Amino acid sequence: MSQTKPKKSQDGDVIKEMRRIGVSIESRLTNKFSEMGAGIESRLDKKISQLGREVNQLGVKIESVENKIVLVAENQVGMKEKLDATFEMTGKLVVDLTIVKDNVELIKSSLKKKVDVDEFAALERRTSVLERRH
Secondary structure (H helix, E strand, O other), X not given: OOOHHHHHHHHHHHHHHHHHHHHHHHHHHHHHHHXXXXXXXXXXXXXXXXXXXXXXXXXXXXXXXXXHHXXXXXXXXXXXXXXXXXXXXXXXXXXXXXXXXXXXXXXXXXHHHOOOHHHHHHHHHHHHHHHHHO
């Protein structure tokens, strides 16, 4: 019987040693995981911060593009107004040109009815010849 007791005592010591080693391993793993977690958390914080800056920069660029689009749209409206005014002016000029053409035709026709300078000079000579004869 004395042989069984030392064996139990040795078994208990082994179990205690295994528990101590287990606690030590658990403690080391907990510390390692904590360190790793802190490192990962730090890297994630940096990445999140970097992404935040990039998002802000992208927002600024988008706002700049939006402002340029607004300027182009406003310019387009101004150009459309100028184009409309040009079409209206062109229409008025076409009407005025038609009136001028009609007036030129009237002047041409009335000039045809009038005597030109050479014919008038010839008539004057003939008249003066006739007046001398009488």
